[in-house]
Amino acid sequence: MNTIEAIQSRRAIKQYDATHPMPQEVERQLLELAMLSPTAFNIQNWRFVIVKDMEVRKQIRAVSWDQAQVTDASILVVLCADLSSWEQNPARYWRNAPEPVQNFLVPAIAQYYSGKPQVQRDEAMRSCGMAGQTLMLAAKELGYDSCPMDGFDYDAVGKILSLPSDHVISFMIAIGKKTQDSWPRPGQLAYNEVVLENGF
Amino acid sequence: MNTIEAIQSRRAIKQYDATHPMPQEVERQLLELAMLSPTAFNIQNWRFVIVKDMEVRKQIRAVSWDQAQVTDASILVVLCADLSSWEQNPARYWRNAPEPVQNFLVPAIAQYYSGKPQVQRDEAMRSCGMAGQTLMLAAKELGYDSCPMDGFDYDAVGKILSLPSDHVISFMIAIGKKTQDSWPRPGQLAYNEVVLENGF
Numbered sequence: 571m572n573t574i575e576a577i578q579s580r581r582a583i584k585q586y587d588a589t590h591p592m593p594q595e596v597e598r599q600l601l602e603l604a605m606l607s608p609t610a611f612n613i614q615n616w617r618f619v620i621v622k623d624m625e626v627r628k629q630i631r632a633v634s635w636d637q638a639q640v641t642d643a644s645i646l647v648v649l650c651a652d653l654s655s656w657e658q659n660p661a662r663y664w665r666n667a668p669e670p671v672q673n674f675l676v677p678a679i680a681q682y683y684s685g686k687p688q689v690q691r692d693e694a695m696r697s698c699g700m701a702g703q704t705l706m707l708a709a710k711e712l713g714y715d716s717c718p719m720d721g722f723d724y725d726a727v728g729k730i731l732s733l734p735s736d737h738v739i740s741f742m743i744a745i746g747k748k749t750q751d752s753w754p755r756p757g758q759l760a761y762n763e764v765v766l767e768n769g770f
Numbered sequence: 771m772n773t774i775e776a777i778q779s780r781r782a783i784k785q786y787d788a789t790h791p792m793p794q795e796v797e798r799q800l801l802e803l804a805m806l807s808p809t810a811f812n813i814q815n816w817r818f819v820i821v822k823d824m825e826v827r828k829q830i831r832a833v834s835w836d837q838a839q840v841t842d843a844s845i846l847v848v849l850c851a852d853l854s855s856w857e858q859n860p861a862r863y864w865r866n867a868p869e870p871v872q873n874f875l876v877p878a879i880a881q882y883y884s885g886k887p888q889v890q891r892d893e894a895m896r897s898c899g900m901a902g903q904t905l906m907l908a909a910k911e912l913g914y915d916s917c918p919m920d921g922f923d924y925d926a927v928g929k930i931l932s933l934p935s936d937h938v939i940s941f942m943i944a945i946g947k948k949t950q951d952s953w954p955r956p957g958q959l960a961y962n963e964v965v966l967e968n969g970f
Contacts (some may be wrong), residue, residue: 571913573776577803577904599787601965603777605958607903610920614959623968665955682921693920696940699899700918703807704777707907711773718900720810720880720893731969740896756867758805759814765801768823769931 576710581714581755584639586746592644596712600745601647603708608699610693611679612663615655616701616740619648619731629730634722634742643717643746649702651694654736656683692739698740705743715748738744776910777908781955783915784839785919792844800945801847803908807901810893811879812863813857816901816940817933819848829930834922834942843917843946848927849902851894854936856883891938898940905943915948 571579601618609615616744621627624641630648631640640646652658652697660679683690706716728739771779801818809815820902821827824841830848831840840846859893860879864872883890906916920941 573771573773573907574803575807576773577908580806582808583876598961601909602961603774605961606777606780608780608782608906608918610918612956617964617966617970619969621968626968654906662959663904663957665957667953670964671953678921691892691939695892695895696902696920699896700903702896703900703903704907706808707773707904708777717859718808718810719895721878728923734970737970740892753867753871756812756871757863757865759862761798761802761805764805764814764817766817766819768821768826769819770817770934770937 571711573707576707580706580716581752582701582717583748583750584637584717585748585750586639586642586644586744588642589751590644590747592714592745597645600705600708600712603645604701604705607704609697611656611660611675611682613655613660613662613679613693615651615694615697617650617737619650621646621648626730630722630727630734633730634719634728635703637719639717639719639744639746643744644714645745647705647743647745649698649740649743650733650737651698651740652737653690653694656680656690659742688695694738695740698730702741702743705745708746713746718742719744771911773907776824776907780906780910780916781952782917783948783950783952784837784917785948785950786839786842786844786944787949788842790844790947792914792945797845798904800908800912804901804905807897807904809897811856811860811862811875811882812861813855813879813893815851815894815897817850817852817937819850821846821848826930830922830927832925833930834919837919837921839917839919839944839946843944844914845945847905847943848899848931848938849943850933850937851898851940852937853890856880883958887890894938895940901966902941902943905945909945914945917944919944
């Protein structure tokens with residue numbers, strides 16, 4: 571399947587075969603591909619929590635409007651981000667780059683994020699968005715479907731996962747073998763409504 | 771090129787052939803593919819500003835640390851979002867869905883976003899992140915490279931584009947024909963550092 575076919579055929583799927591376990595090597599491949607998604611300054615701020623324990627899944631489902639895909643999909647990935655990754659020894663993000671590049675970029679990281687909580691949070695959401703789409707398109711390529719979700723109680727899921735106070739949840743993605751197609755795209759906006767030239 | 775190859779070979783490219791114009795039909799295809807990216811409640815909150823006017827590009831480059839890709843890439847896409855798309859006649863996002871689905875989902879949209887500016891902003895960043903990765907992977911498939919950017923003065927670019935007050939900029943993506951490869955990935959984190967099981 572080429573990239574364009576994956577983009578065109580990816581839809582949010584809600585019904586999954588609850589008896590299908592994802593092979594460990596497929597799960598690993600999916601997450602390794604997600605880790606190739608870009609992040610600003612290469613800070614790799616995402617943290618992917620794979621929820622396998624069915625008791626934990628049930629707890630999450632209870633605070634996610636009881637949506638079936640939370641427990642029925644083969645895996646549930648909670649995309650989180652470390653808001654302080656920019657200050658966690660940032661030299662390591664550029665350790666293999668030429669020295670002048672390191673000398674320019676590493677100090678720029680703190681300058682960009684330091685004391686700017688909204689900038690840090692925007693980066694968390696943006697990075698997880700990019701990684702999430704990577705995960706969903708890679709899943710499609712590997713014969714799986716997915717459902718991105720932000721319909722859940724963020725504080726409650728944070729507590730269930732023991733989310734550290736300097737981390738945030740961006741969204742969750744359920745991935746599995748679909749048992750039912752999605753409905754046709756329900757109401758897409760026209761090209762000219764969302765694509766503009768040179769400004770508003 | 772399959773999806774996995776596109777994910778693996780996509781890198782942030784800074785040097786572009788400034789003489790290569792992207793054919794209009796390729797540009798359209800790229801943006802139409804980006805529009806297939808998922809959004810919560812199908813609110814399609816992204817707004818893609820394609821900057822073609824070279825004078826505008828030069829103004830943006832001047833407030834983007836003078837980065838060459840801003841003017842040298844074939845197209846520059848500024849990924850913006852309408853923070854109030856959730857309340858802009860939301861029934862249209864579900865107009866083709868079965869009536870019970872419409873009746874359940876449309877009222878849920880206002881309930882989710884109303885009076886919650888941080889939730890609206892998170893959605894803007896997340897949606898643009900997903901659409902941006904779609905754009906970059908589709909570009910790769912179509913023989914182009916890209917550079918995601920958030921190293922610029924957001925207020926200044928907002929002014930240049932006459933960004934409405936209820937919109938935000940998420941990031942920019944330069945897309946074009948590369949003239950130079952990127953350096954090797956500069957310092958990737960280990961799998962176990964970013965992938966966790968069942969919680970922190």
